[in-house]
Amino acid sequence: MTLFGISHCDAVKKARAWLDQQAIDYQFHDYKKSGVPEVALDRWLAEFGWQTVINRRGTAWRALPEAERVQMDTAGARRAALLNPSLIKRPILVTATATRVGFEPEYWLTVL
Template sequence: MTITLYGIKNCDTVKKARKWLEQHAIDYRFVDHRADGLDPVELARWLAVLGWEQLVNKRGTTYRALSDADKASLGPDTAAARLLSSPAMIKRPLLELDGQLHLGFNAELYSRLFNK
């Protein structure tokens, strides 16, 4: 089983997800978008699977700080470039479990995914 958790280490929701995984003795690899950067190929796959609307965190401060014009111009053709330049704008955490992608943290979902 291959488990990778993507996010930003100081994000409270990412902290909750990491704590849950550690409490359940689940080995995983953590990739910090901000510190480690984003792989454009991985990002393209996430966008293809999840769609830009789901991947963009519209509740976060990075998105809210955008001008109205920048928000209006965000779409399928511009999302990849915007997310590469502002990885904090990706909804998090993003859990990749055996090739399947799951956005956000929900203890019930994680319990189902890991049979805990």
């Protein structure tokens, strides 16, 4: 199981603390330090759509030029996320059987 995110993100900190409290083994992939795995990003975009994968409430989104935000599509979201991983909603939990965007402990219990 892998938890994807950025180590200083509050939601990621909560998710990691929760996993630790549950004594659940996981790998943490910090995409600020290690980059975004393109295969994983492609899978997330295909499964959830760019509107779910891209955090449109954050400062990274607001920092994009308005024209880019207005014309955003899957290909644009992919390019933008690879250039600036802070655009990706956090955390993303990937297990052998499920992937979930966002920290939802009630749901996580059903797939762990």
